[in-house]
Amino acid sequence: MIATRFSPLDIECLVKTAVELWEEIDPSDLPENQQDTLNRARDAMLAEHAGRQPAFPEVVTFISPHPAGQVFLLRYWDASWDPKDGPMDVYADEDSALADLAEYVRGAWRDIEGEQALPEEPPADDREAVRLYYGPGRNRRPGMGYSLDRLDVIRRGRTRIVPLGYRFPDEDACEQANRDAAFHPQTNDDTLPCTKVDGVLVFSYLDYEAGAVRVSVHLGSAEDRLVRPDGTVPLRVEVEDTVVLDSRAEAAPGRDLLNKLLDVADDHQEEANP
DSSP: OGGGGSOHHHHHHHHHHHHHHHTTOOGGGSOHHHHHHHHHHHHHHHHHHHTSOOSSOOOEEEEOOOOOOEEEEEEEEOTTSOGGGSOEEEESSHHHHHHHHHHHHHHTGGGGTTOTTOOSSOOSSHHHHHHHHHOTTSOSSTTOEEEEEEEEOOOOOOOEEEESSOOOOOHHHHHHHHHTOEEEOOOSTTOOOEEEETTEEEEEEEETTTTEEEEEEEOTTOOGGGOOTTSOOOOEEEETTEEEEEOTTSSOOSSOHHHHHHHHHHHHHHHHOO
16 A cells, blocks of 8 residues: 555645646646655555565554553451451542442441431442541541552553554464464462463453453553554454454554545545636
8 A cells, every 4th residue: 555655744745746736737846845755656656566665664653652550559447357457459440449448338337327417328429428437537436447549550561663554464474473372371379371472462261259251361562563553453352153342443444545635635626627
């Protein structure tokens, strides 16, 4: 595809060149940058017709690692247990953590029944229920409290260099990657069984606490050739014969960008010369 050899500014320049040529302007009167871009476009077209690669490289985009995220660590305790032995859970956001804490609070609301200025029933609002149960300073009663800490997640990564003209690996490359795939069984309490194919990690294991077979796909270590210009990896997930996820078409352009721009320029030309 010729457009993969040009940046958006180059494509805009090509369109302007085409419009001006259609208006019968002598190419020698064009600015130097337009002449250069036009010559490169001509070389790319000739190379494509000859079945060879153009002499100049593809235009690429740089994809930075995903920024570090954050999680919320919730601990809570009561007089019946030592704070260090109390429940501790990790949540993706503060609201989810407070929702779980509020569920515990509503179940233990009888512990503060009869105290002044408190309703007989816990509020429906999670934050209000937690605030009333523990008090403004989280110290309504001795030995009872909670902590909710925000922690930054450190992610290691590298900047990817991905061609704008994305193409999924061909049949031979896919077959070789599949032959090179590796399986890593669980070897201790800190690992899980995992299959690795071209850098993509697929964890499939029995989760006792969830009571289910869990499958987790990690794409952060995928090889660059699998990554599209928008930073995503096309993924299709099937369970038995049912497709539960198919992201292949999300980043795939419907038509060649250069052709779209030329069509627009053609429309403007027709309007200018009815």
